[in-house]
Amino acid sequence: xxxxxVQTIYRSEMKRFFRTIMQSLISPVISTSLYFIVFGAAIGxxxxxxxxxxxxxxxxxxxxxxxxxxxxxxxxxxxxxxxKFTGTIYELLSAxxxxxxxxxxxxxxxxxxxxxxxxxxxxxxxxxxxxxxxHPIAMVAFLVMTCLSFSLLGFIIGIWAGNFEQLQLxxxxxxxxxxxxxGSFYSVSMLPGIWQTIAMFNPVVYLISxxxxxxxxxxxxxxxxxxxxxxxxxxxxxxxxxxxFRTGWRIRQ
Amino acid sequence: xxxxxxxxxxxxxxxGGFEALKGVNLEIEEGEILAxxxxxxxxxxxxxxxxxxxxxxxxxxxTVGGFDTLTNYRATRDLIGLVPQEINLEPFExxxxxxxxxxxxxxxxxNDDYINRILDQLSLGDKKDSKIMALSGGMKRxxxxxxxxxxxxxxxxxxEPTAGVDVELxxxxxxxxxxxxxxxxxxxxxxxxxxxxxxxADRVGVINGGQILLVQDKTELMSQMGQKQLQISLSEAVAExxxxxxxxxxxxxxxxxxxxxxxxxxxxxxxxxTLLNDLAAAGLTMIDLQTKQSSLEDIFVGLVKETA
Numbered sequence: 001x002x003x004x005x006v007q008t009i010y011r012s013e014m015k016r017f018f019r020t021i022m023q024s025l026i027s028p029v030i031s032t033s034l035y036f037i038v039f040g041a042a043i044g045x046x047x048x049x050x051x052x053x054x055x056x057x058x059x060x061x062x063x064x065x066x067x068x069x070x071x072x073x074x075x076x077x078x079x080x081x082x083x084k085f086t087g088t089i090y091e092l093l094s095a096x097x098x099x100x101x102x103x104x105x106x107x108x109x110x111x112x113x114x115x116x117x118x119x120x121x122x123x124x125x126x127x128x129x130x131x132x133x134x135h136p137i138a139m140v141a142f143l144v145m146t147c148l149s150f151s152l153l154g155f156i157i158g159i160w161a162g163n164f165e166q167l168q169l170x171x172x173x174x175x176x177x178x179x180x181x182x183g184s185f186y187s188v189s190m191l192p193g194i195w196q197t198i199a200m201f202n203p204v205v206y207l208i209s210x211x212x213x214x215x216x217x218x219x220x221x222x223x224x225x226x227x228x229x230x231x232x233x234x235x236x237x238x239x240x241x242x243x244x245f246r247t248g249w250r251i252r253q
Numbered sequence: 254x255x256x257x258x259x260x261x262x263x264x265x266x267x268x269g270g271f272e273a274l275k276g277v278n279l280e281i282e283e284g285e286i287l288a289x290x291x292x293x294x295x296x297x298x299x300x301x302x303x304x305x306x307x308x309x310x311x312x313x314x315x316t317v318g319g320f321d322t323l324t325n326y327r328a329t330r331d332l333i334g335l336v337p338q339e340i341n342l343e344p345f346e347x348x349x350x351x352x353x354x355x356x357x358x359x360x361x362x363x364n365d366d367y368i369n370r371i372l373d374q375l376s377l378g379d380k381k382d383s384k385i386m387a388l389s390g391g392m393k394r395x396x397x398x399x400x401x402x403x404x405x406x407x408x409x410x411x412x413e414p415t416a417g418v419d420v421e422l423x424x425x426x427x428x429x430x431x432x433x434x435x436x437x438x439x440x441x442x443x444x445x446x447x448x449x450x451x452x453x454a455d456r457v458g459v460i461n462g463g464q465i466l467l468v469q470d471k472t473e474l475m476s477q478m479g480q481k482q483l484q485i486s487l488s489e490a491v492a493e494x495x496x497x498x499x500x501x502x503x504x505x506x507x508x509x510x511x512x513x514x515x516x517x518x519x520x521x522x523x524x525x526x527t528l529l530n531d532l533a534a535a536g537l538t539m540i541d542l543q544t545k546q547s548s549l550e551d552i553f554v555g556l557v558k559e560t561a
Contacts, residue, residue, distance in 0.1 A: 008357025012350075067405070074345075087341030091400070094305040095358045095480050096327040253267065253308050 005097045013079050017113045025120060028067055032121045034061055036128040040184060050187050051218045056129040061212040062184030066124025069150045069179055073171050076110030076154030081161050093252055099245030112152035118143050139208055139214035145230050146207055152237035157246040159250050178204045188220040257283040257408055257439050264312035265325055273299040275463040282443060286434055288450035289443045290553055291460035297443040300412045303334045308466055336403035338412040340393045344386035348377055351385060352399045358406035371399050375429060391422040407435060411442040415449060427453050446476060447550040461557050476518060483514040483525060484543035495535045501528055
């Protein structure tokens with residue numbers, strides 16, 4: 001194991017994050033505050049409790065998930081796309097590192113950044129709503145696993161992308177709709193019959209549901225199903241990355 | 254001397270079917286400077302990329318320091334430093350950090366003293382806290398060399414290190430290469446400046462169309478293949494080469510004021526003595542004699558043309 005290489009990549013990626021610390025911190029705080037003002041205070045006051053939880057509190061897990069998933073994906077995809085764009089990837093390919101070390105460095109850093117933002121949003125939420133976290137350990141575990149799995153997905157997108165437009169394409173066209181339709185702001189049980197069935201094909205539903213269970217002890221789907229879904233998703237991403245490095249797809253001719 | 258890099262029957266075909274390397278064999282001796290000469294598209298960069306692990310070969314084998322580059326890539330890559338042809342650097346990073354990053358990536362513990370020493374050696378000491386984007390082209394190229402040297406490699410690949418670099422800077426680069434050689438680093442550089450190979454290489458390899466045409470000691474190559482020309486200036490113009498001198502294959506200049514005789518320095522007899530005697534006998538008055546050694550460039554152009 002080339003532990004120095006993992007540390008080097010990780011630190012270098014984290015440095016990029018801290019170079020833009022104001023932007024990294026202030027933007028999630030502002031957007032979360034806006035969500036709470038609009039959905040929590042303005043609209044939420046006219047919405048009755050959802051599954052016994054006030055609407056303002058109900059949207060907290062979804063809001064955190066929304067930011068964490070998009071941040072993890074974009075951080076990881078940019079992290080590995082940037083060396084491809086500047087050409088510095090030659091160094092990564094000629095260094096004595098294997099795919100696991102590269103993934104640990106880039107994905108580890110992207111997941112850490114996403115975690116950081118998730119925690120900031122959670123802290124911000126405490127200023128707006130009363131929150132009691134029912135299962136704190138499960139909450140942290142779900143947060144970590146979501147950060148990790150979506151960073152893996154972002155890493156795949158970064159390797160696949162041939163230009164900046166493609167880099168934005170999947171997050172914009174796939175992840176954002178899936179997250180919004182995955183019950184960030186509502187319970188899937190609020191949907192009409194057929195849409196409930198369709199929603200069950202959205203993997204994000206399982207993640208948000210599990211995360212919400214950790215907060216309030218209520219969920220759209222069984223917690224074990226949620227755990228299985230996130231494990232499956234992580235496994236699938238790892239398999240794709242393993243295949244990428246084995247074949248050299250889009251990186252090594 | 255033992256080979257530090259050994260390339261055997263190396264082949265590389267790209268998915269489109271283009272074969273960039275067609276069975277390359279090359280032995281690189283420890284401590285030497287080998288210049289790989291070849292026109293654009295000859296396979297120079299592909300060869301280097303394959304040794305360094307950026308490109309995967311479709312056939313043949315490569316060992317570096319006795320280790321196979323595919324099965325024992327950690328050991329081989331540890332020994333190699335690569336300076337790419339393009340200036341690939343992260344623009345927002347500082348010189349010191351980018352060089353230090355390379356060292357870490359190659360699995361070496363942080364060593365600021367060593368990095369500072371390399372930067373000083375490459376005259377980058379006062380620029381170590383500057384951002385890459387603020388540097389001139391020549392400095393960026395030296396940053397690439399510093400990155401390649403950051404993990405103390407024994408073999409350094411320089412892919413066209415002086416492409417697009419002004420004359421003064423090119424000489425500086427040659428000095429750097431000479432210093433590295435003195436420190437015991439084996440250097441392989443690709444170039445299409447023949448002048449460069451002539452100035453710094455111990456051995457010269459010529460590559461074209463994905464094949465190594467020859468690898469030879471530079472001075473040996475030049476003397477072996479070198480032809481010399483004797484230019485004879487005459488006091489009066491001649492309309493044609495006198496019949497008495499027909500056996501010499503002399504080239505008459507357009508103005509008729511000089512004759513050029515081409516001879517092989519390796520031949521038993523150069524024929525110069527008899528030619529000069531015959532010239533005098535033919536009644537021609539010589540006012541000057543000049544000899545010219547053919548350069549590597551002439552040899553190179555000749556070789557590439559032959560295989561084209």
